[in-house]
Amino acid sequence: MTSTAVAPRRLSLWLDLIRWDRPAGWLLLLWPTLAALWIAARGFPGWHLLAVFTLGTILMRSAGCCINDVADRDFDRHVKRTAQRPVTSGRLGVKEALAVGAVLALAAFVLVLTTNSLTIGLSFAALAVAIAYPWAKRFVSMPQAVLGVAFSFGIPMAFAAVQGRIPAVAWWLLAGNLFWVLAYDTEYAMVDRDDDLRIGIQTSAITLGRLDVVGVMAFYGVFLALWLAAGLRQGLGVPYLAGLAVAAGQALWHFTLIRDRSREGCFAAFRANHWVGFAVFAGVVADYLLRR
Numbered sequence: 001m002t003s004t005a006v007a008p009r010r011l012s013l014w015l016d017l018i019r020w021d022r023p024a025g026w027l028l029l030l031w032p033t034l035a036a037l038w039i040a041a042r043g044f045p046g047w048h049l050l051a052v053f054t055l056g057t058i059l060m061r062s063a064g065c066c067i068n069d070v071a072d073r074d075f076d077r078h079v080k081r082t083a084q085r086p087v088t089s090g091r092l093g094v095k096e097a098l099a100v101g102a103v104l105a106l107a108a109f110v111l112v113l114t115t116n117s118l119t120i121g122l123s124f125a126a127l128a129v130a131i132a133y134p135w136a137k138r139f140v141s142m143p144q145a146v147l148g149v150a151f152s153f154g155i156p157m158a159f160a161a162v163q164g165r166i167p168a169v170a171w172w173l174l175a176g177n178l179f180w181v182l183a184y185d186t187e188y189a190m191v192d193r194d195d196d197l198r199i200g201i202q203t204s205a206i207t208l209g210r211l212d213v214v215g216v217m218a219f220y221g222v223f224l225a226l227w228l229a230a231g232l233r234q235g236l237g238v239p240y241l242a243g244l245a246v247a248a249g250q251a252l253w254h255f256t257l258i259r260d261r262s263r264e265g266c267f268a269a270f271r272a273n274h275w276v277g278f279a280v281f282a283g284v285v286a287d288y289l290l291r292r
Helices: 003-017 024-041 047-071 094-112 117-139 144-152 154-163 168-191 193-199 204-233 238-258 263-271 273-289
Strands: none
Touching: 003 047, 003 094, 024 047, 024 144, 024 154, 024 168, 024 273, 047 094, 047 117, 047 154, 094 117, 117 144, 117 154, 144 168, 154 168, 168 193, 168 204, 168 238, 168 263, 168 273, 193 204, 204 238, 238 263, 238 273, 263 273
16 A cells, blocks of 8 residues: 555545544533633633644544543444454554653643643643543543543643642533533433443442432533632623523433433433533523623
């Protein structure tokens, strides 16, 4: 095979590795991060920070996929949905996948270097949690909580980048977002519960057992309650409340999808979750725009 033919094939494998054709994954990280950025700046944060956090979120989520697929390659081959991932199927080597992840993480770090020292320091903690998550499935009964911390770290980083400090509201928003991650990643885990039980991976869906649906809805409720309290404390008004109401309506719709625990319904609920985040973000943006 000629080099001109090999290059597109390698690029296709790399794009498959980072789930480029499934943007819902990085949108789940992006919306709460941008919402925090708007709240921290009390409106539009400027094009520089918007670019840093948007591109940085996409790059770090992509790097996380590389790490996750390497760590889970021996488990994923036993799960029908993940058996054909590039590393699991052997089409991409472990070293190459890690190299791709390292390049993406380095690119994200270069972006962070254009902010301030506090944000740079937080980026190391965010990277550590992201690396730790894939192995949490071996030791933690609800590894989705670790993922929740990893997926929420953009919130304190946003406040650090805008204000040079991390106020209490940032931690409240992080805590709320962690519960949202618990909600949608439990839905995701419900899809693979039978396979995970067979291969010995621990997930929140397995830990909760028959309380899984109740747990998911409770997680949604805590998420919305904490973001409601944090938003009111920041002086956000009717447009923000409308965004939360739309998000709550979507959560109720997800109940209808997951209540019978079908793989198709649970996966559909998970994939639709980025609209929950978008509704909240849109409410934040609208609130500040209408003040002008």
